Every structure is written in C-alpha cells, then in structure tokens.
Amino acid sequence: MNGDADKLLAYNGGAVVAMAGKQCVALASDMRFGRDQFQTVSSQFPKLYCLGPRLYLGLTGLISDIQTVSETMQYHVNLYELNERRQVKPHVFTSMLSNHLYAKRFGPFYVESIVAGLQPKTYEPYLASLDILGGTTVSKNFSVTGTCKAQLYGMCEPLWKTDLDSMNLFEVLSQALLNAVDRDALSGWGATVCIIEPDRVTLRTLKARMD
Amino acid sequence: MALEEIAGLKFSNGSDLFKGDRLLADDCLQASFNLQIPRFCDPVQFLKQYSEDGDSNVKIQFDHGTTTLAFKFQQGVIIAVDSRATAGQWIASQTVKKVIEINRFLLGTMAGGAADCSFWERLLAKQCRLYELRNKERISVAAASKLLANMVYGYKGMGLSMGTMICGWDKRGPGLYYVDSDGTRLANYTFSVGSGSTYAYGVLDSGYRWDLSVDEAVALGRRAIYHATHRDAYSGGVVNIYHMKETGWVKVSQDDVFDLHYKYLRKE
Numbered sequence: 001m002n003g004d005a006d007k008l009l010a011y012n013g014g015a016v017v018a019m020a021g022k023q024c025v026a027l028a029s030d031m032r033f034g035r036d037q038f039q040t041v042s043s044q045f046p047k048l049y050c051l052g053p054r055l056y057l058g059l060t061g062l063i064s065d066i067q068t069v070s071e072t073m074q075y076h077v078n079l080y081e082l083n084e085r086r087q088v089k090p091h092v093f094t095s096m097l098s099n100h101l102y103a104k105r106f107g108p109f110y111v112e113s114i115v116a117g118l119q120p121k122t123y124e125p126y127l128a129s130l131d132i133l134g135g136t137t138v139s140k141n142f143s144v145t146g147t148c149k150a151q152l153y154g155m156c157e158p159l160w161k162t163d164l165d166s167m168n169l170f171e172v173l174s175q176a177l178l179n180a181v182d183r184d185a186l187s188g189w190g191a192t193v194c195i196i197e198p199d200r201v202t203l204r205t206l207k208a209r210m211d
Numbered sequence: 212m213a214l215e216e217i218a219g220l221k222f223s224n225g226s227d228l229f230k231g232d233r234l235l236a237d238d239c240l241q242a243s244f245n246l247q248i249p250r251f252c253d254p255v256q257f258l259k260q261y262s263e264d265g266d267s268n269v270k271i272q273f274d275h276g277t278t279t280l281a282f283k284f285q286q287g288v289i290i291a292v293d294s295r296a297t298a299g300q301w302i303a304s305q306t307v308k309k310v311i312e313i314n315r316f317l318l319g320t321m322a323g324g325a326a327d328c329s330f331w332e333r334l335l336a337k338q339c340r341l342y343e344l345r346n347k348e349r350i351s352v353a354a355a356s357k358l359l360a361n362m363v364y365g366y367k368g369m370g371l372s373m374g375t376m377i378c379g380w381d382k383r384g385p386g387l388y389y390v391d392s393d394g395t396r397l398a399n400y401t402f403s404v405g406s407g408s409t410y411a412y413g414v415l416d417s418g419y420r421w422d423l424s425v426d427e428a429v430a431l432g433r434r435a436i437y438h439a440t441h442r443d444a445y446s447g448g449v450v451n452i453y454h455m456k457e458t459g460w461v462k463v464s465q466d467d468v469f470d471l472h473y474k475y476l477r478k479e
Binding site: 010013034038039040043147182183184185186207209210211 | 276293295297300301302305406440441442443444445446447448468469472473
C-alpha cells in the first residue's frame with residue numbers, strides 16, 4: 001500500500017507551500033497538471049481553493065482526488081454556514097477535513113493538504129498540514145507539500161523569518177516556491193500566490209520557468 | 212611488440228586480472244575495450260533489484276530524460292539539444308552538454324544514460340583519431356557510426372542505455388546516423404531522440420524542407436526543442452544549437468527556454 005501511495009501522489013505532480021507572517025498568511029502553488037509523470041497536460045491548473053473570506057485550502061497529489069476533496073469540503077463549509085449562520089473557523093475546518101479523510105482510512109484520497117487562514121477577530125495566522133489519512137500538524141512558520149517537498153523545506157528553512165509583513169512574505173514565499181520547483185521535474189510551469197490579510201486577499205501569478 | 216619483450220611483460224588473457232601488480236598494467240592497456248565485468252554475477256540481474264520495480268529499498272536512478280534532434284538540409288546538418296539531466300524526478304542539472312564534440316567534422320548527441328553516452332562517444336573519438344593516423348584520411352560518418360554500433364553491440368542486453376545521433380560532413384556530403392544501445396543503426400534526414408522526441412517531431416516535421424536557409428533551419432530546431440521542453444517534464448534548461456558545415460561544425464547559439472517562452476508568447 002505504501003508503494004502505491006507514493007506513485008499515485010506523484011502521478012500528476014504539484015507543489016504547495018504556505019508561510020505565516022505578521023497578521024497575514026500566504027499560500028502558493030505551482031500550475032502544472034501532468035499525466036503519467038512525463039507529459040504536461042496543462043499549465044493552467046492552480047491548486048488553491050478559497051473556502052471563506054480568510055480561509056484557503058491548498059491540495060497536492062492525485063488531481064482527480066484534489067477535485068473531489070475540494071468540492072466535498074466546499075459542500076461541507078456551505079452546509080455549516082447555512083446551519084450555524086456564521087463563518088467557519090480555520091481550526092474547525094481543519095478538523096472537518098481531517099475527519100473526512102480518515103473516513104476513507106482503508107481506501108484513502110491521495111491528497112496532501114495545507115489549510116491557511118486568519119483566525120476571526122484576532123487575525124492571527126493559522127497554518128495546518130494534513131497527510132493522506134488526515135493526520136494534522138499545526139505550524140507556526142511554514143508548511144510544505146508536493147513532489148518537491150524536500151526542495152521546499154530546503155528553501156523555506158533559511159528564508160523564513162518571524163513577523164514578516166505582507167510584501168516581504170510574498171517575496172520570500174515566491175522565491176521559495178520558484179526555486180524549489182525548478183529542481184523538480186514534476187512541478188512548476190507557472191505559479192499562483194495568494195496573500196491573506198485582515199482586510200483583503202490578493203491573488204498573483206508569477207512569471208516562472210515553463211520547462 | 213618489442214617493448215613488451217624488453218620490459219619483460221606478459222599479456223595474460225585476463226583470467227587472473229585481480230592478481231599481482233604486473234597485471235594492473237594489462238588492465239590499463241586493455242580497459243578501453245574490455246569493461247570490467249564481475250565474474251561472480253550477472254550484471255543485469257544484479258542491477259535489476261535496484262531499479263524502480265526492484266526489491267531493494269535502495270533505488271539507483273541513472274541520469275535520464277532528454278530531447279535531442281538533428282536534421283540534414285542543403286546547407287549541412289543542424290543539431291539541437293536541451294540541457295536537463297534528471298535522476299527520477301530530481302532535476303540533477305540544467306546545464307548538461309549533450310552534444311559531444313568527437314572531432315572537428317563529427318558530432319555526437321547524448322540521450323539516455325548520461326554516463327553511457329559520454330563514455331562511449333569519447334571512446335569513439337579515440338577510435339576515429341586512430342583511424343586518421345593509420346589511414347592518413349578522415350573517417351567517414353558511416354564508418355564512425357558503424358564503429359560505435361559495433362562497440363555497444365558487444366554489451367547488448369547488459370542494460371546500457373544510449374540513443375545517439377552521429378552527425379558529420381565527409382566526402383559524400385552531410386551525414387546523419389542514429390545509433391542506439393540495442394544495436395540499431397539507421398540513416399535518414401531527420402531524427403529526434405529522447406523522452407521529449409514526440410513533441411519535437413511534431414514541430415520539426417511540420418516545418419522541415421530540404422531547401423531551408425541556415426537561419427530558418429536554426430529557428431526550426433530551436434522551436435522544436437523549446438516545445439519539447441514545455442511539454443516533457445524531463446527536458447528543459449537551455450537549447451544548444453550546432454551547425455555542421457563543409458568546413459566543420461560551428462556552435463550557433465545557446466538560449467534559455469525561459470526566455471524563449473516569453474519571446475514566442477510576445478510574437479503571438
């Protein structure tokens with residue numbers, strides 16, 4: 001089972017990385033949609049999904065499962081907001097996702113997720129990453145996932161600093177992603193960065209290597 | 212050989228290769244033609260366990276993945292290659308030289324295992340030079356490519372991975388041969404080799420004509436490699452272009468695929 005999981009997680013390729021700053025959080029993904037590892041089907045496939053005004057979900061792994069999980073989580077969030085008549089908090093959403101993934105413990109979704117958002121009222125950054133079975137880790141600095149995880153760790157560790165403001169956070173995150181995917185054959189072909197601040201969310205596309 | 216007798220050396224048939232200092236000398240002299248094959252095991256079986264579908268937890272991944280192309284036209288031969296080397300999904304390098312300069316009138320391309328290609332083509336360079344010294348004339352492209360094909364045929368089935376194009380200019384004009392580690396040797400006007408070759412063929416075949424000008428031919432080769440690097444995950448880096456003329460080869464250009472992408476985008 002272990003061997004299959006690795007192969008399927010690398011089938012389409014992809015990379016997502018998120019970092020926390022001062023009262024802001026930023027999330028970035030590559031744009032590649034690959035097939036059977038070699039071929040690139042599309043370079044217009046960002047892997048970031050907006051689930052609330054200050055809540056984003058980044059997913060890597062098998063694209064078929066990325067689409068299923070993101071759509072199902074959108075459904076769960078919609079239902080929550082209709083019933084509770086308020087926005088879902090990031091840590092609550094993370095629990096929902098974790099439970100949803102664990103429900104398929106013996107036939108999992110081949111996705112690795114990152115939840116990035118700001119806590120309501122305090123606007124403190126919230127970052128969590130989940131493995132394919134929903135095992136959750138909440139981080140204070142950055143979260144990485146994808147086929148170039150090792151390269152991303154290598155870029156994030158030295159570049160990240162505490163209390164970066166949104167402009168610097170954008171720069172650091174962009175450089176970390178671009179240089180990591182340039183050392184991975186299965187990710188890249190463009191990049192999207194989303195910066196979540198208390199009063200706005202900015203989405204930018206980066207000029208990246210297309211090979 | 213006279214020197215052998217004076218020095219008191221005896222050339223053994225290699226069966227006791229591991230005994231004694233004297234026999235190390237034999238090793239160096241013969242090493243170029245006889246690669247050391249361990250006598251206690253079958254190399255193909257031994258390496259299989261370390262391959263992707265093998266049993267071992269340790270996986271050996273050879274440098275692979277590439278796009279190379281070459282085509283003959285009225286002004287000679289154009290050779291265009293990418294520069295990426297991958298070991299599995301890890302990009303090992305973006306600056307690999309995949310055109311091997313055998314001599315002033317012969318070029319070889321590298322596709323498949325990086326070590327295999329560079330070793331055997333360097334060996335071919337040595338053989339071509341020996342031919343020149345013995346026959347007082349340059350070796351033909353047909354003969355050079357045949358030498359290479361015969362060399363690797365001796366190791367057929369042992370897991371060598373090499374897909375190369377031997378390009379040159381000889382008495383018969385521009386020459387282009389495809390040689391691979393299965394022992395295939397083919398002559399034709401256009402070839403593309405590597406994981407990205409299908410993408411390159413698409414562009415190359417739609418633009419190819421015998422009577423292209425040099426500039427048009429270079430632009431065609433560059434475009435074909437660029438498109439392959441865009442679609443194939445295992446090709447990328449820079450596009451290196453060489454032009455084989457009557458007076459020998461010339462390195463035409465080196466362009467980063469990043470710049471080419473945005474340049475072509477602007478033109479459209």
